[in-house]
Amino acid sequence: MSEYDESLRIDPTYPYGYNNRGALWNTVGEPRKALAELDRALGFDSKNAVFFINRGASWNTLGDQDKALADFNEAIRLGPPYSNAYQNRAVIWASRGDHQRSLADSDEAIRIDPTNAQAFNNRGFTWRELKNFSKAMADFDTAIRISPGFPMALMNRGSGWNSVGEYNRAITDFDLALRGAPGFPDALVGRAFAWSAKGDLDKALADYNEAIRLRPHSTLYLSRAQVWLRKGDSLRAEADKAEAYRLNPQLKPAPSK
Numbered sequence: 001m002s003e004y005d006e007s008l009r010i011d012p013t014y015p016y017g018y019n020n021r022g023a024l025w026n027t028v029g030e031p032r033k034a035l036a037e038l039d040r041a042l043g044f045d046s047k048n049a050v051f052f053i054n055r056g057a058s059w060n061t062l063g064d065q066d067k068a069l070a071d072f073n074e075a076i077r078l079g080p081p082y083s084n085a086y087q088n089r090a091v092i093w094a095s096r097g098d099h100q101r102s103l104a105d106s107d108e109a110i111r112i113d114p115t116n117a118q119a120f121n122n123r124g125f126t127w128r129e130l131k132n133f134s135k136a137m138a139d140f141d142t143a144i145r146i147s148p149g150f151p152m153a154l155m156n157r158g159s160g161w162n163s164v165g166e167y168n169r170a171i172t173d174f175d176l177a178l179r180g181a182p183g184f185p186d187a188l189v190g191r192a193f194a195w196s197a198k199g200d201l202d203k204a205l206a207d208y209n210e211a212i213r214l215r216p217h218s219t220l221y222l223s224r225a226q227v228w229l230r231k232g233d234s235l236r237a238e239a240d241k242a243e244a245y246r247l248n249p250q251l252k253p254a255p256s257k
Contacts, residue, residue: 013044014044015040015041015042015044015045015048015051016041018037018038018040018041018044019037019038019041019048019050019051019054021037022034022035022036022037022038022041022054022055022058023054025037025058026054026057026058026061029061031057031058031059031061031062032058032062034054034055034057034058035055035058035059035062038051038054038055038058039055042055047078048078049074049075049076049078049079049080049082049085050075050082052071052072052074052075052078052085053071053072053075053082053084053085053088055071056068056069056070056071056072056075056085056088057088059071060088060091060092065092065095065096068088068092069089069092072085072088072089072092073089076089081108081112082112083109083110083112083113083116083119084109084116085109086105086106086108086109086112086119087105087106087109087116087118087119087122089105090102090103090105090106090109090119090122090123090126091122093105094122094125094126094129099126099129099130102122102123102126103123103126103127106119106120106122106123106126107123109122110123115146116146117142117143117144117146117147117150117153118143118152120139120140120142120143120146120153121139121140121143121150121152121153121156123139124136124137124138124139124140124143124153124156124157125156127139128156128159128160133160133163133164136156136160137157137160140153140154140156140157140160141157144157149176149179149180150180151177151178151180151181151184151187152177154173154174154176154177154180154187155173155174155177155184155186155187155190157173158170158171158172158173158174158177158187158190158191158194159190161173161194162190162193162194162197165197167194167197167198168198170190170191170194171191171194171195174187174188174190174191174194175191178191183210183214185211185214185215188207188208188210188211188214189207189208189211189220189223191207192204192205192206192207192208192211192223192227193223195207196226196227196230201227201230201231204227205224205227205228205231208220208223208224208227209224212224216247217247218243218244218245218247218248218251219244221240221241221243221244221247222240222241222244222251224240225237225238225240225241225244228240
């Protein structure tokens with residue numbers, strides 16, 4: 001950050017100094033600080049697609065998909081073609097359930113940069129949503145080949161193995177994902193599911209416990225409750241169910257008549 005501060009001290013009108021500082025704020029999880037910097041960058045150069053891509057990423061992190069989409073659209077309109085602009089827009093389409101647009105943008109991101117591991121991972125996720133297991137797994141494989149140890153792709157491939165009952169393969173991928181990203185909640189949950197399916201309830205509980213510590217969520221309490229029931233501990237199972245219903249009352253079954 002200090003080198004960007006120095007470049008702006010020397011020339012306060014240097015747009016890349018603001019852009020680079022904004023991109024760094026995005027990287028460390030400070031999207032609001034990033035927005036302020038990227039707005040300044042665009043104030044000096046409103047025709048720079050990279051600045052719009054970075055600001056779109058900030059908006060997306062903040063949950064404003066409409067503003068993010070507008071920035072990615074503008075980046076694509078301005079050009080030149082940037083793989084990340086299409087890759088990021090594909091994520092928004094996927095989150096909105098527009099799988100065909102997501103696939104089209106992922107395809108274009110990959111055409112522009114065949115080494116974009118994130119774009120392969122994104123496309124694999126969309127194929128999985130469309131129930132095309134073979135294409136999903138092929139894309140996850142490619143993402144991992146391009147970027148060995150890529151935690152999100154490993155987690156997604158592990159989930160794919162879970163879906164077809166290949167629990168040992170799933171556990172291997174979740175182990176690798178957690179090696180690259182210790183405390184990755186989704187990988188912990190996927191591995192807990194695999195351990196439970198294999199009948200190793202103590203390991204399943206250990207992973208659910210850690211996932212709940214990191215990200216308490218109603219569905220995780222319900223999943224852990226099932227493990228407690230299988231271990232014959234109805235009191236702990238009921239306690240987890242009660243916590244799940246407290247967090248999300250809509251999950252609570254309607255009283256029987």
